[in-house]
Amino acid sequence: MPFAKLHESGQWEDEYGGLGPAKPGLASRQDPVGEFPTGPAIGERFPDVIATAQDGVALDVHRHRADRATVFVFYRSAVW
Amino acid sequence: MALYAISYDEVDALADFTRAHDVTFPLLSDPDSEIIERFGILNTIIDPDDHPWYGIPFPGAYVLDADGTIVTKFFESSLQFRPSADQLLRAALGDDIHLPPMPAARGESVGYDVIFDGDLLRAGVLHDLVVRFAVPEGQHLYGEPVPDGMVATTVEIEPDLGLVVRPAIFPPTVPHTLAGTGETLRIFDGDVVIRIPVTQLSRSLTPLDDGSFVQRIGGTVRWQACDDDTCHLPRSDHFSIDVPAAPHHRPEAELVDPNGMDMPAHLTKMVARRTDKSLGQVLFEITGHDA
Structure with missing residues (x-):
């Protein structure tokens, strides 16, 4: 199990000093050790993505971004 | 964008x-x-x-x-x-946003500076420390690997328990054949900008009188400048920079x-x-x- 220390706040502290309700090694605090997959490679065309946006409308990323430079972020959750 | x-x-x-x-x-x-x-x-x-x-x-x-x-x-x-x-x-x-103008070369000598690319180093958020070498016209710096007796351009950050340092990102090198020996080495073409992603863990911040914090980052830069005929002596210099920093949220x-x-x-x-x-x-x- 990774380093975990119960902080005085009642939350769990990880090896980097970060705090969270989940004990390191559980829930989202299960981090890969060493190499882990990072998806399509640099130099490849970004795959097609069509997904529903917060307005409830489906969005085709390549069509929507047109010819703009783009940052595309995969993140954990807006809820927690 | x-x-x-x-x-x-x-x-x-x-x-x-x-x-x-x-x-x-x-x-x-x-x-x-x-x-x-x-x-x-x-x-x-x-x-x-x-x-x-x-x-x-x-x-x-x-x-x-x-x-x-x-x-x-x-x-x-x-x-x-x-x-x-x-x-x-x-x-x-x-690269043309945010950063101040390149440092000037010092006559026939290479000049360099170290700047923090950002306003505030928050715990866990990675920013680039940028080391920029201004190389006089006609001279060049070397990338890895170099033969014995020559010095490649490097940046070494001093170990610090509160600092997280990712591998440096160098610009691409180009092949360069030495006139004397015919040996081909890798050189940087013109000025050299090296980026080192860093963040901090709120373990070695220095508090200031106004209640804010800085993260001190020290390191050593090494380089050797040559032109087509001769090489200058290798150089090594220590730097220290205080970066505005914000501690972990509690x-x-x-x-x-x-x-x-x-x-x-x-x-x-x-x-x-x-x-x-x-x-x-x-x-x-x-x-x-x-x-």
Whole structure:
């Protein structure tokens, strides 16, 4: 199990000093050790993505971004 | 430029988050993690029965050029670390934003400076420390590897328990054949800009009188400048820079609901979509405490 220390706040502290309700090694605090997959490679065309946006409308990323430079972020959750 | 962010959240959660934070760019919903899985970045360390946590990606960001080609990726193994907006903007828009003018070469000698690319070094957020060498016309610096007796251009950051340092990012080198020996080495073409991603862990911050903090970053730069005929002596120089820094957020300093939305309601829905367990049961399990 990774380093975990119960902080005085009642939350769990990880090896980097970060705090969270989940004990390191559980829930989202299960981090890969060493190499882990990072998806399509640099130099490849970004795959097609069509997904529903917060307005409830489906969005085709390549069509929507047109010819703009783009940052595309995969993140954990807006809820927690 | 364009910005998108995707998660396994439901659309109504993204809509609430958008209202709470005045988000002006598309937040995309991938509730079944179909896109996350198709990209091959599903966090497979989390057990498929571990709801609602299963389904998140290894978090990261892709930067695309105008043609849609991936030009840079930012991935970290721990959620404690993430790229800064400055890094993402730099990758998307190029090197000409934010930074002050290059330092001047000192006559026939190489000049250099060390600057922090950002305004504030927050705990866990990666910014670039930028080392810039101004190389006089007709001279060049060497990249790795170099033969014995010559010095490649390097930056070494002093170890610090409160500092996280990622591998330096060098510009590409070009081949260069020495006139005397005919040997071909790798050189940098013109001025050299090296980026070293760094962040801090709030373990070695220095408090200032005004209540703010700095993170001191020290290091050593080495280089050797040559022209087509002769080489100057290798140079080595120590630098130290104080970077404005912000410590870890601690629970007592945080808002009751940092997401500005009805987190329990959305979390309850996330749990209910895949398991019969209650939210309380799920939250109790992640604390690792005995029942």
